[in-house]
Amino acid sequence: MNDLVSAVVRELAELGWRGFQSVNTRVPETPSRSPDWAPGPLPKSHERTKPPLGWPRETDSLCPRCVIDTRTAILSGERDVGELVTGHIGEIKAQITEENGRLVIRKTCREHGTFEDLISLDPQFSRIIEARYPGRDYRTLGDELVHRHGTSSIQYGRGTVLTIDLTNRCNMMCNPCFMDANQVGYVHELTMDDIKQILDASISFKPRRQMTVQFSGGEPTMSPHFLEACAYAKKVGYFNVQAATNGLRFALEPEFAFQAKEAGFDLAYFQFDGVSNDANSHRHISNLFDVKRRAIEIMRAAGIQILPVTTVVNGINDSQVGPILDFSLANSDVLDGVSFQPVSFTGRDEEVTDDQRRARRYTTSHLAHALSRHTGGKIDVYRDWYPLGAMGAFGALADHLQSLHGPDGTSFGAVNCSCHPNCGASVVLVANHRTKTWSTITQFFDIGRFMADIAVICDTARGKELSLAQIAMSFVRNYDQSKAPPGFTLLEFVKLFFYGKMRGMMGREVKEQDWRILWVGGMWFQDLWTYDFRRTEMCVIPYGTQEGEISFCAYNTGVGWRQIVENMHTVATTKEWFEERGRHRVYAGNKAVALAPGRRLPLVGSTNAAPLGAYVREVG
Amino acid sequence: MVQSAIPLTGNVANAFRTLGLLYMRSEQRVSRGAPRVVLRTRDADGWHDTPAWRFFRHVIRVGLFLRERCKMQPGDRVVVLSPLRAERIIAEWAVVAQGGVVATLDPGTPDDVLTRAFEHLSPRVAFVADGATRDRVRRLGARVERLVQIEGVPPPDSQDMSWSAMMDLGGTLDTAERAQAFRTAARSVRPEMPAIAYMDLQSPGAPEWKTASHAAVVDRLVDLWKSSPARPGDVAYAVDPGEYAGLRLALWGLIADGETTLALGTPEREAFEIAEIRPNVLVGPVESLQRAAQPSYMLRQAEASSRVVQWLRLLTSRAAPRPRPEGAPAPPRSLTLEGSRWPLTSPFAQEVAQ
Numbered sequence: 001m002n003d004l005v006s007a008v009v010r011e012l013a014e015l016g017w018r019g020f021q022s023v024n025t026r027v028p029e030t031p032s033r034s035p036d037w038a039p040g041p042l043p044k045s046h047e048r049t050k051p052p053l054g055w056p057r058e059t060d061s062l063c064p065r066c067v068i069d070t071r072t073a074i075l076s077g078e079r080d081v082g083e084l085v086t087g088h089i090g091e092i093k094a095q096i097t098e099e100n101g102r103l104v105i106r107k108t109c110r111e112h113g114t115f116e117d118l119i120s121l122d123p124q125f126s127r128i129i130e131a132r133y134p135g136r137d138y139r140t141l142g143d144e145l146v147h148r149h150g151t152s153s154i155q156y157g158r159g160t161v162l163t164i165d166l167t168n169r170c171n172m173m174c175n176p177c178f179m180d181a182n183q184v185g186y187v188h189e190l191t192m193d194d195i196k197q198i199l200d201a202s203i204s205f206k207p208r209r210q211m212t213v214q215f216s217g218g219e220p221t222m223s224p225h226f227l228e229a230c231a232y233a234k235k236v237g238y239f240n241v242q243a244a245t246n247g248l249r250f251a252l253e254p255e256f257a258f259q260a261k262e263a264g265f266d267l268a269y270f271q272f273d274g275v276s277n278d279a280n281s282h283r284h285i286s287n288l289f290d291v292k293r294r295a296i297e298i299m300r301a302a303g304i305q306i307l308p309v310t311t312v313v314n315g316i317n318d319s320q321v322g323p324i325l326d327f328s329l330a331n332s333d334v335l336d337g338v339s340f341q342p343v344s345f346t347g348r349d350e351e352v353t354d355d356q357r358r359a360r361r362y363t364t365s366h367l368a369h370a371l372s373r374h375t376g377g378k379i380d381v382y383r384d385w386y387p388l389g390a391m392g393a394f395g396a397l398a399d400h401l402q403s404l405h406g407p408d409g410t411s412f413g414a415v416n417c418s419c420h421p422n423c424g425a426s427v428v429l430v431a432n433h434r435t436k437t438w439s440t441i442t443q444f445f446d447i448g449r450f451m452a453d454i455a456v457i458c459d460t461a462r463g464k465e466l467s468l469a470q471i472a473m474s475f476v477r478n479y480d481q482s483k484a485p486p487g488f489t490l491l492e493f494v495k496l497f498f499y500g501k502m503r504g505m506m507g508r509e510v511k512e513q514d515w516r517i518l519w520v521g522g523m524w525f526q527d528l529w530t531y532d533f534r535r536t537e538m539c540v541i542p543y544g545t546q547e548g549e550i551s552f553c554a555y556n557t558g559v560g561w562r563q564i565v566e567n568m569h570t571v572a573t574t575k576e577w578f579e580e581r582g583r584h585r586v587y588a589g590n591k592a593v594a595l596a597p598g599r600r601l602p603l604v605g606s607t608n609a610a611p612l613g614a615y616v617r618e619v620g
Numbered sequence: 621m622v623q624s625a626i627p628l629t630g631n632v633a634n635a636f637r638t639l640g641l642l643y644m645r646s647e648q649r650v651s652r653g654a655p656r657v658v659l660r661t662r663d664a665d666g667w668h669d670t671p672a673w674r675f676f677r678h679v680i681r682v683g684l685f686l687r688e689r690c691k692m693q694p695g696d697r698v699v700v701l702s703p704l705r706a707e708r709i710i711a712e713w714a715v716v717a718q719g720g721v722v723a724t725l726d727p728g729t730p731d732d733v734l735t736r737a738f739e740h741l742s743p744r745v746a747f748v749a750d751g752a753t754r755d756r757v758r759r760l761g762a763r764v765e766r767l768v769q770i771e772g773v774p775p776p777d778s779q780d781m782s783w784s785a786m787m788d789l790g791g792t793l794d795t796a797e798r799a800q801a802f803r804t805a806a807r808s809v810r811p812e813m814p815a816i817a818y819m820d821l822q823s824p825g826a827p828e829w830k831t832a833s834h835a836a837v838v839d840r841l842v843d844l845w846k847s848s849p850a851r852p853g854d855v856a857y858a859v860d861p862g863e864y865a866g867l868r869l870a871l872w873g874l875i876a877d878g879e880t881t882l883a884l885g886t887p888e889r890e891a892f893e894i895a896e897i898r899p900n901v902l903v904g905p906v907e908s909l910q911r912a913a914q915p916s917y918m919l920r921q922a923e924a925s926s927r928v929v930q931w932l933r934l935l936t937s938r939a940a941p942r943p944r945p946e947g948a949p950a951p952p953r954s955l956t957l958e959g960s961r962w963p964l965t966s967p968f969a970q971e972v973a974q
Binding site: 171222227228231248249252253255256258259260262263581582584585596 | 647648671672789792794796797799800
């Protein structure tokens with residue numbers, strides 16, 4: 001009966017939408033508004049550009065050997081760092097082609113020969129992902145002092161996550177590690193003034209972007225400024241503050257979690273490699289999974305959201321992607337999904353042999369097929385995956401809705417992810433954390449058509465009432481109750497979408513509900529073998545550094561801006577640091593982390609019965 | 621992790637017989653409650669808030685500096701020679717939470733008293749307000765191993781350290797392991813151990829130094845909480861308590877009660893500041909509060925809460941200064957109130973609670 005009513009409502013919405021659009025699309029488009037935060041009018045869908053897609057295609061890449069040689073020469077002072085800005089060091093052409101049912105990237109350096117690597121093991125999957133990309137965001141304006149890294153400069157988009165490495169010190173000794181933490185022989189650590197300067201610079205140009213600020217490292221919670229940095233990021237106007245953390249600090253010192261939350265820390269981008277101690281053994285702590293669970297318990301109590309992030313290495317922990325998804329679904333009240341990161345051979349992995357690299361290579365397409373196999377096809381490879389940049393469509397809707405409030409509607413543009421479709425893809429799920437029921441959204445909601453509808457709504461740019469009416473009709477006409485998971489209704493979906501994700505994108509409070517939206521993504525960072533400058537120039541996860549904002553991949557790999565910036569701003573050798581400031585503890589050597597058992601503080605009140613809640617459990 | 625959600629009342633506090641446990645209890649309670657401002661201080665730019673997370677973190681960092689770099693052991697003396705300011709309260713808490721004995725002195729303390737104080741206490745560390753105070757302490761030849769200058773930077777050739785350099789180092793020392801070691805040390809303090817050293821101004825002759833144990837101090841705080849229970853949203857305005865040890869403890873009680881925001885007043889600007897923040901609790905020597913009740917303030921009484929105005933009138937009528945012959949020196953402030961004695965009868969509890 002419910003399905004019947006729903007089908008009727010859906011059909012009415014369909015008729016309403018068609019009827020409305022038969023007029024709406026014949027009336028000239030209303031000019032887009034120009035919010036104060038933006039460099040120009042909100043772009044129409046047909047004004048958005050796309051990078052060259054499809055294959056075969058040629059792109060600009062790097063010679064893995066030339067780059068390392070050049071970087072070494074710069075670091076030793078033989079060559080000037082300015083050459084990175086004015087020159088094309090190590091740049092060579094690369095061809096992306098389909099061969100034997102796979103997508104490969106191949107490039108030849110006159111000096112070092114030919115390099116080849118895998119882009120995708122399923123061209124059909126990659127073709128669909130590229131086809132679903134809605135287009136680039138604004139070109140930036142007035143950012144000459146922030147984006148000044150030659151051919152590695154970011155040119156498009158407003159960014160989604162601003163990563164700031166607070167320190168290169170770490171309390172673990174992992175492999176892989178982007179930054180070779182604890183091993184480089186020097187300490188690079190930001191002062192509070194550095195942090196303020198980076199955050200102030202990040203809002204100095206247009207578009208003034210609402211991004212997630214993600215403090216990283218090393219282990220960011222080891223920075224003495226971590227809490228102050230969280231507070232300052234909130235103060236300048238960012239509404240989501242994350243940290244890429246291994247969680248040890250929270251597991252070992254619960255009070256720190258509560259203080260971090262109070263200071264403005266929202267979400268732990270949580271290193272999480274598997275659901276057993278064995279599956280984490282490559283991190284060289286024998287009870288690491290136990291530590292992770294303790295950290296989750298404590299962060300849950302403190303009200304910190306958690307997004308597990310797993311670096312997936314073929315043959316090392318690729319068997320864990322399914323169990324990790326299960327773990328996330330089972331703990332969907334506290335986990336926001338899971339971010340899989342197919343391995344990028346950088347940092348201390350840059351010296352990997354060709355054979356090792358081929359054996360360990362893992363791509364987004366590997367991930368899509370692995371999750372499909374694990375869920376028995378419930379996550380469909382071709383129906384459910386969208387490029388990370390598809391989120392840009394929803395960002396455009398958020399911008400449009402906010403612009404309807406007038407020029408003073410907001411001082412920031414909405415979160416807008418518009419990265420290159422080869423940078424990653426994701427599946428969005430709904431999960432009930434009480435009943436453990438879950439489903440992909442695309443099973444019961446036609447996201448592709450909804451995105452097309454959004455483009456019409458934003459392009460025609462009618463007033464508030466007409467825009468909201470169109471959104472409502474589109475929402476209903478694309479929702480199929482008969483395919484929704486048990487207990488899930490259109491009303492729940494509306495609440496989830498508008499009181500959850502869309503509110504979040506606009507910086508408003510997200511309401512707590514039984515059903516939650518979980519994001520399962522594959523973020524495939526580049527390395528020297530897969531490098532593509534078309535991706536770099538569209539980066540939405542820049543690093544904020546003392547030398548401006550640098551594309552994630554140009555910083556961690558590419559020409560290696562990380563090593564250059566860190567060397568330019570080294571504060572001490574590791575030896576000096578330890579002598580002057582004390583040695584920090586590093587958990588390694590396959591030893592266990594001692595987790596203090598919970599015990600109670602003394603009971604309160606010797607004469608009167610202790611009032612309810614007067615027991616204080618000591619944690620740690 | 622079930623945590624206490626109730627305010628710190630006398631009954632609850634009875635179990636926490638040391639300031640170390642009280643610190644931990646307050647830290648836990650405040651962290652798990654609604655975001656709270658612990659301290660408010662004012663400068664030319666206006667009021668600045670110290671939220672709970674920052675306050676408790678700073679206490680840990682000062683404590684780690686004292687433990688790791690100054691090798692402070694339980695029972696070691698630490699002198700704080702500073703007017704009322706946030707750093708002073710943070711330093712006091714850091715010392716007592718680690719089992720040290722804190723002696724807080726007014727920078728206006730005469731040279732001979734100050735010299736005797738350092739001779740008697742042999743402090744391991746002294747926190748001094750500024751460069752002038754540092755120079756004075758050094759000129760007097762005071763015996764102290766380490767000197768931390770709260771405001772300004774000591775000369776580079778000295779062994780002394782600035783507050784900011786100490787906090788920078790304390791921040792690096794502030795790892796999970798060391799912070800937990802700080803808490804373990806706080807738990808290990810015993811109630812009978814001395815917590816504060818104070819001058820007994822009632823003793824004949826030169827003021828005599830005495831100590832009060834953690835248990836005795838906590839008893840005083842319990843009395844305070846019983847007589848004047850904290851309520852959510854309380855804002856207390858504190859005038860520098862000077863030598864009144866009881867008033868200094870009252871400030872600790874307001875920090876630890878889990879509810880109150882303590883605004884630290886600026887001498888000579890009390891009336892203006894009270895009107896500005898509209899507190900519902902006042903703490904300070906009577907004569908200072910009287911100053912706040914001068915006509916200039918009373919004219920603006922509509923801007924303050926009626927309770928404050930009522931208290932000020934009460935204090936003014938009860939503790940009106942006796943007329944002093946012209947040219948006679950002002951009597952020592954510390955002798956004008958019972959609050960200078962130990963055990964203390966806090967003017968806060970005695971007067972304001974009425």
